[in-house]
Amino acid sequence: MFPPDVKAVDEDILSFIERGVDHRDDEGFNRLAIRSFALQYKYIPLYRRYCQRRGVTPGNIASWKDVPPVFTDVFKAVRLTLLPSLTVKTFMTSGTVNPDQKGRVDYDMGGLALMKATISHAASGLLFPDRIKSRLFVIAPSPDIAPNMVMVFGMNRLKDSFGLQGSRFFIGKNGFDADALADALRSSEEDNIPATICGGSFGFINFFDFLRANRLKFRLPKGSRCLDAGGIKGKSRDVVREEFLDYCGEFLGVSREFCVNLIGMTETASQYYDNNLKNRGLGVDNLPAKFIPPWTRVLVVNPDTLEPLPIGETGLLRYFDLANRGHICAIQTDDLGRIIDGGFEVSGRAGERDVRGCSLTIEEMSRMTGIMEGI
Amino acid sequence: MEVIEANGFYFPPGFSPEMPPVTTGEYQRGDKIVHLKFPVLTKKKVALLAGYLKEKRDKYLSGMPVEKIVHTLDKASRLWLDRKYPYRKLALKIIPVMTGLSPGAVDESIDVEMKSSLKEDILRALKSETGNPFYLDDFQYSESLNGYCRAFGPRLIVSFFSGNIPALPHLVFMRSLLIKSACLGKLASGEPSFIPLYLKTIEDIDPEMACSLAALYWKGGNKDLESAAFNQADAAILFGGVETLTSVMKRIPRRVTVLTHGHKLGFGVLGRNRLNYDALDALAASVAYDISMFDQHACLAPHVYYVEDGGEVSPKEFAGALANAMKKMETKMPRGALSPGEAALINQLRGRYEFRELNGEDVTMFASSKNTGWTVVCEKDPGIFHASPLNRFIRVFAVHDIFEIIPALRPLGPFLQNAALSIGDNREKEFISRLGEAGVARITSPGNMALPSMMWHHDGIAPISSLLRWCDVEKKENDYGIKSID
Structure with missing residues (x-):
């Protein structure tokens, strides 16, 4: 049986999300945040004990900012699910250091409905504010191959909700079919139907390499756009982003104002899009920022003390996501970033550290000896 | 805001053909700013410096009795153990800014390092590694050989430091001097300030000895500068992560003896x-x-x-x-x-x-x-x-x-x-x-x-004897006129 108290909160969150990306209701958000927290406090005993240790109960806090956050890595160690027996969908993290140590996030039917709503409404407001219809080409594994990848779920949802006929995934059992994607882009050119290419940032880089090697270039029809998710590790973010945008223009004929980056993660149901397409529609000429949808909030905290930092200072990003009702709303990441005009920006993973002493580090040890820690 | 000026390099006395132009690195932590000066380097200047070190080593250091060297090193350590020593006081201001270590930890580390760098320890280290330190001065009778032996250090040791542990690279300079080798150190970006001060101490005590010592900084991976240094080296001592060491070693000629100290x-x-x-x-x-x-x-x-x-x-x-x-x-x-x-x-x-x-x-x-x-x-x-x-x-x-x-x-x-x-x-x-x-x-x-x-086999390596080349005399006649010191 789906608990009525959960259902009641879900209905209110859903109508909050369905008001789209252009409303601001701080009080309404805060009320729903505390109500979601109360559910998590009630239904997740482990989380309740965690909050009790900190002296926090739903009754003694006034703001979503006081809800105890949980670090992303915790999902690798324990299961934090509101209604575990009603799980209909589970997403796993990729397990970057130890493949056996994957983070796990479960969704019940109500929670999944919230997630679907965030995907649709964020995309409407930020990827397709011009309501254009396009063929959606996805450089990611199809859902039957990667049923537990949150990005795949999201892109599949985009394909089904926004894609014209001919939309499809291009990573199958035999890997990335770059030839087929090139064919699809050629058809778009010939039929003069806009294309929306989405995928992981690395997938795009692979495709650009393929196009370069095969001396192929496209001039996609007006209205075509690129949506890349995540980032590219190992290099300075700014440099990589600039190159990336140049390649979109050079190889696809998609100008930079039609390129949108998205940050999503397994631990949060909602996604954070660049606001450039949205701003373009409004005639606003701001530097691009990650847009904070009305059903979420972002806090920047001191990496050492985890206390909130003044606006504009760089620290660790903490998300509060109403659509996370099914697990934990307050998620602490180790992504570095800061609040800027129009939203926030991400400046890399704090996890990418420089070595200071002569002691072997965790990463070095796993690279050198193959020893993977599992705690 | 307190601004502290210091050098991120050390040139030996008398080496100033034309002092290269200098850039200044600025490092800030809390209410202190450190301005570290770095010379702008070219491969020609690095090669010139390496040549100078070897020339001066042949002229002064190679003929210095090991006892005199030990005496100088001991004196340097004692100066650094004195809490009022101006260089120590300066280091205590700079190193916390450079490394993020607390001043208390830096204070403690200097004490620890210098207390284990005194005369007795140095002599014991030499003895444990060579059997008899005077092998470094002249031929000595060896009972096991039933002949005479002498140990020679490399003419020039090039050493790459890494990490931010203060007062550690000075061991390399000490060991180089003990085996009468010139030493060119590439400072670590994490802590480039201690060595220039330490080498200045040596210069204050014995400028001739300091003529064989130099320290520079450049960003790792500069092939021109690294080759210029290694091409003149007889031995190399490298600190760093295994992956970095592997790439640096590609630039070292095969004839050069290499000791590596990876992360542990x-x-x-x-x-x-x-x-x-x-x-x-x-x-x-x-x-x-x-x-x-x-x-x-x-x-x-x-x-x-x-x-x-x-x-x-x-x-x-x-x-x-x-x-x-x-x-x-x-x-x-x-x-x-x-x-x-x-x-x-x-x-x-x-x-x-x-x-x-x-x-x-x-x-x-x-x-x-x-x-x-x-x-x-x-x-x-x-x-x-x-x-x-x-x-x-x-x-x-x-x-x-x-x-x-x-x-x-x-x-x-x-x-x-x-x-x-x-x-x-x-x-x-x-x-x-x-x-x-x-x-x-x-x-x-x-x-x-x-x-x-000092006696410890650092990383399991005998840091002194691994660098020595021995010459044994197994002649049977007794007319070669080698005199024994003992």
């Missing part, structure tokens, strides 16, 4: 017979010192302490006592500043341990409350060695029997550096030999992990 790690082992209430606080304080020195950034520092079940004090109780000691240490010798990544790593790990603890697993975590200052985690030995995120994060692994840990150490063999043992019964001898077989380079007592002697 340490651990501790406490046997059940040492775990009693009487000695608990003292033992915990010693272990806390091991963990806090250099905030675990040194390869000597422990990542894990293995604690045996069955003693009067349980592993969990020991972890509690250790937590108290860590708390005290935080006041006495505060931890240094962390990068966001270092802090995030500790917070992520703490989160996982806290939830496992709440989940009823046999895990106990003790941790500083306001920040990531220190963390002690106690759990059953998972059978896999766990590298620490460093910065005063220690795991106490409970084991039924100390010998159970050997299989987990074996795959780490080439990276094992330092082990602190307190076993308290006759299993210790056997245990030590098993650790030696597994790859451990140094075995010591808790509280002593950060304090190796």
Whole structure:
């Protein structure tokens, strides 16, 4: 049986999300945040004990900012699910250091409905504010191959909700079919139907390499756009982003104002899009920022003390996501970033550290000896 | 805001064909700014400098009696041990800004390093590695050879330093001087300020000796400059991560003798017979010192302490006592500043341990409350060695029997550096030999992990004798006129 108290909160969150990306209701958000927290406090005993240790109960806090956050890595160690027996969908993290140590996030039917709503409404407001219809080409594994990848779920949802006929995934059992994607882009050119290419940032880089090697270039029809998710590790973010945008223009004929980056993660149901397409529609000429949808909030905290930092200072990003009702709303990441005009920006993973002493580090040890820690 | 000016290089006396133009690096932490000057280098200048060092080494250093060199080094260490010594006072201002280590930790580290760099230690190190230090001055009779031997050091040693451990690269300069080798050091970006001051001390005592010493900084990977240095070298001593070392070594000509010091790690082992209430606080304080020195950034520092079940004090109780000691240490010798990544790593790990603890697993975590200052985690030995995120994060692994840990150490063999043992019964001898077989380079007592002697075979290498070339005289006639010193 789906608990009525959960259902009641879900209905209110859903109508909050369905008001789209252009409303601001701080009080309404805060009320729903505390109500979601109360559910998590009630239904997740482990989380309740965690909050009790900190002296926090739903009754003694006034703001979503006081809800105890949980670090992303915790999902690798324990299961934090509101209604575990009603799980209909589970997403796993990729397990970057130890493949056996994957983070796990479960969704019940109500929670999944919230997630679907965030995907649709964020995309409407930020990827397709011009309501254009396009063929959606996805450089990611199809859902039957990667049923537990949150990005795949999201892109599949985009394909089904926004894609014209001919939309499809291009990573199958035999890997990335770059030839087929090139064919699809050629058809778009010939039929003069806009294309929306989405995928992981690395997938795009692979495709650009393929196009370069095969001396192929496209001039996609007006209205075509690129949506890349995540980032590219190992290099300075700014440099990589600039190159990336140049390649979109050079190889696809998609100008930079039609390129949108998205940050999503397994631990949060909602996604954070660049606001450039949205701003373009409004005639606003701001530097691009990650847009904070009305059903979420972002806090920047001191990496050492985890206390909130003044606006504009760089620290660790903490998300509060109403659509996370099914697990934990307050998620602490180790992504570095800061609040800027129009939203926030991400400046890399704090996890990418420089070595200071002569002691072997965790990463070095796993690279050198193959020893993977599992705690 | 206090601005401190200093040099990020050292040129030997008399080397100033044209002093290259200088750039200034600015480093800020808290209310202090350090301006470090760096010369702009070209391969021609590096080659010129290397040549100068060798020329002066042939002229002065190669003929200096080893006793005189020892005397100078001893005097330098004594100057640095004096709290009023101006260079020390300057170093204590600069190094915390450069490294993020607390001034208390830097103060302690200079004492530790310099106390083990005094005359007696130096002579003992020479003796243990060469048999007779006078082999370095002239031919000496060797009974085992029934002839005469002499040891020669390389003309020029080029050394690449890494990391931010202050007062460590000076050992390389000391050893180079002892075997009468010129030394050109490439400073580490993490701590380029100590060596220029130390070499100035040598210059103040004996300018002729200092003519064979130089220190420079450039960003690692500069092929032109690195080749210019290595092409003139007879030996190279390299510090750094294995991957960096591999790429640097590609630039070293084959004739050059190379010693490498890669990143390593340490651990501790406490046997059940040492775990009693009487000695608990003292033992915990010693272990806390091991963990806090250099905030675990040194390869000597422990990542894990293995604690045996069955003693009067349980592993969990020991972890509690250790937590108290860590708390005290935080006041006495505060931890240094962390990068966001270092802090995030500790917070992520703490989160996982806290939830496992709440989940009823046999895990106990003790941790500083306001920040990531220190963390002690106690759990059953998972059978896999766990590298620490460093910065005063220690795991106490409970084991039924100390010998159970050997299989987990074996795959780490080439990276094992330092082990602190307190076993308290006759299993210790056997245990030590098993650790030696597994790859451990140094075995010591808790509280002593950060304090190796000059005699220590650093990274399992004989740092002095590995660089020597021997000349043996096995002539039977007695008319070659080599006189013995003894």
